Amino acid sequence: MRGELAVFIPRRCGGGAPEATEPAEADIMGLCQDMCSKMATYLTGELTATSEDYKLLENMNKLTGLKYLEMINIAVNLSRNLKDLNLKSAALQPYLDRITLIEEQVAAFEPAVCKLDVYSKKLEAKYKKLERR
Secondary structure (H helix, E strand, O other), rough: OOOOEEEEEEOOOOOOOOOOOOOOOHHHHHHHHHHHHHHHHHHHHHHHHHHHHHHHHHHHHHHHHHHHHHHHHHHHHHHHHHHHHHHHHHHHHHHHHHHHHHHHHHOOOOOOHHHHHHHHHHHHHHHHHHHHH
């Protein structure tokens, strides 16, 4: 009988408690083999799951490494482009300084130009007045 460790056979003589008899040695061997087989199946499943987990982690590490390489390339390109822009900005700086100087000079001349415009309009009005006489 599989799955049983002891078989109880009621005693008819004497009316006492049932007596336990040991299962046959073949039954014990069968049960041990069954237990070992099931334990092997369980351990194989556990090891397979662990192995699959490690394979997944390995793949994730590889993908992460590739992403980091992409990010490094992007950072290198950004750094190179930033250096180029800084050089171009430095090359344009003298022109920007000249534009700022011209703008300041124009701002300084603007009141004088307004006064000259007002004066020329007055002068034109006087000339037209004299011309009519």
